[in-house]
Amino acid sequence: MSSSRERILDAAVVRIASDGIDAVRIARIAMDARVSTALVHYHFATREALLAEALEHSFATAGEVRDGTGDPVTRLRAMVEQCLPLPGEQERDWVLWVELWLRAVRHPELRPTAAKLYANMHDWFREAIEEGEFGPVDAAAIADRALALIDGFGVRALLGDPAIPLERARDEVWHALAGDLGLRAGTATS
Amino acid sequence: MSPRPTTGHVRRPAILRAAAEVIAERGVIGTRIADIAERADTSAPGVLYWFATKDELLTEALAFADDSFYAELSDELARLDGARARLARIVELWPAEGDAETVLWMELWVRALRDPAVGAARERLDGRWRAAIADVVREGQAAGEFQPVDPDGFALTLGALMDGFAIQLALHDPAVTPERVREHCMALVEERLGREGVADAI
Numbered sequence: 001m002s003s004s005r006e007r008i009l010d011a012a013v014v015r016i017a018s019d020g021i022d023a024v025r026i027a028r029i030a031m032d033a034r035v036s037t038a039l040v041h042y043h044f045a046t047r048e049a050l051l052a053e054a055l056e057h058s059f060a061t062a063g064e065v066r067d068g069t070g071d072p073v074t075r076l077r078a079m080v081e082q083c084l085p086l087p088g089e090q091e092r093d094w095v096l097w098v099e100l101w102l103r104a105v106r107h108p109e110l111r112p113t114a115a116k117l118y119a120n121m122h123d124w125f126r127e128a129i130e131e132g133e134f135g136p137v138d139a140a141a142i143a144d145r146a147l148a149l150i151d152g153f154g155v156r157a158l159l160g161d162p163a164i165p166l167e168r169a170r171d172e173v174w175h176a177l178a179g180d181l182g183l184r185a186g187t188a189t190s
Numbered sequence: 191m192s193p194r195p196t197t198g199h200v201r202r203p204a205i206l207r208a209a210a211e212v213i214a215e216r217g218v219i220g221t222r223i224a225d226i227a228e229r230a231d232t233s234a235p236g237v238l239y240w241f242a243t244k245d246e247l248l249t250e251a252l253a254f255a256d257d258s259f260y261a262e263l264s265d266e267l268a269r270l271d272g273a274r275a276r277l278a279r280i281v282e283l284w285p286a287e288g289d290a291e292t293v294l295w296m297e298l299w300v301r302a303l304r305d306p307a308v309g310a311a312r313e314r315l316d317g318r319w320r321a322a323i324a325d326v327v328r329e330g331q332a333a334g335e336f337q338p339v340d341p342d343g344f345a346l347t348l349g350a351l352m353d354g355f356a357i358q359l360a361l362h363d364p365a366v367t368p369e370r371v372r373e374h375c376m377a378l379v380e381e382r383l384g385r386e387g388v389a390d391a392i
Contacts, residue, residue, distance in 0.1 A: 020300065020303070020304065022217075022219040023219075095303055098296070098299050098300055098303065099300060101296050101299075101357055101360070101361065102217070102293070102296040102297060102299075102300050104361050105292070105293045105296060105360050105361065106216075106217060106293070111361055111362060114361045114363070115361065115363055115364065118358065118361075118363055118365070119365070122365070141374075144365070144366070144370070144374065145351070145374055147354065147358075148350075148351050148353075148354030148355045148358070148374070149347070149350055149351055149354055150354065151350075151353065151354035151357050151358075152349065152350025152351055152352070152353040152354035153350045153354075155299055155353070156316070156350070158303070159299065159302050159303065159309060159312060160309065161313065161316070162313075163320075163346060164346065164350075172346070172347055172350070176347070176378075179381070
């Protein structure tokens with residue numbers, strides 16, 4: 001069922017997260033994906049292309065599986081949860097995300113990928129806020145702030161900052177978001 | 191006698207300035223010690239006398255850049271009246287430092303993912319920044335200008351918000367402008383610290 005291209009991307013996500021985009025060996029990814037090194041080079045001409053596609057691949061899979069429904073508050077809380085570096089796949093995605101920031105600053109050809117991923121996240125939050133009918137709020141501005149807080153707190157949680165464990169990151173982001181939506185923080189966190 | 195450079199006190203800052211420039215341009219991986227030496231007008235052994243590794247050059251270069259930033263910041267803040275104006279200045283100065291500083295921070299994060307020594311340096315640098323914000327909050331509280339919220343907690347949140355936006359600015363995200371970032375940051379100041387703000391903290 002999975003194509004060789006998908007297997008390459010699955011392997012790339014794991015290897016880039018463990019070794020870093022600069023140090024990762026293409027031959028190793030090929031071995032994990034059970035394809036030839038030439039085929040990896042055929043699909044992905046540069047490391048930038050591989051990183052960009054691996055991230056998009058990882059995010060696309062995540063979105064399909066986890067986009068649950070429920071009441072608007074529960075949904076938004078779940079979305080915040082999905083955006084933080086929880087152990088496992090999300091932590092791996094986060095490592096790639098941090099690698100992407102750095103790589104995209106130096107390689108402008110990666111910036112459209114970064115901009116697209118941010119725009120997707122922004123729309124995802126904005127729509128959930130609008131659909132939640134929280135009253136007259138500026139959904140776009142609230143989404144901007146939530147994403148900035150997720151990145152700022154998330155990267156510290158990822159790096160094991162003792163001042164910002166995951167629970168703290170989650171509470172801080174949710175506290176700000178709940179305030180923006182006019183929810184009472186007490187009921188919203190229960 | 192060992193071949194110690196006698197102009198060391200001059201050379202170390204020059205090396206750190208050169209390291210900040212070269213690493214910002216090419217990244218830790220893409221930088222050779224010889225590149226930094228050339229930029230600093232010295233030799234590779236001249237660099238290695240002071241710094242054993244490129245990661246050490248990265249963290250020390252950031253600490254050095256921070257020293258001048260904080261010196262400038264405290265001069266600037268001393269000239270301003272009131273904690274609110276001081277926080278506004280912090281917010282204004284900080285993204286204005288430009289892409290070079292942000293990209294060095296990103297290098298630091300990526301290196302810290304896999305190297306505990308870089309992680310420890312990251313923690314020291316972050317701690318200094320949070321303390322600078324928290325100090326201004328305490329001044330404001332002492333003067334009755336701000337609400338009595340936890341200053342360190344506020345510093346964490348403002349720091350995180352600024353960093354989150356700095357990333358998007360560095361990526362030249364068309365949806366994010368420095369003006370918008372400043373508005374968001376000052377909105378947080380009013381919301382959490384302002385006397386008129388909605389008191390629903392906790």
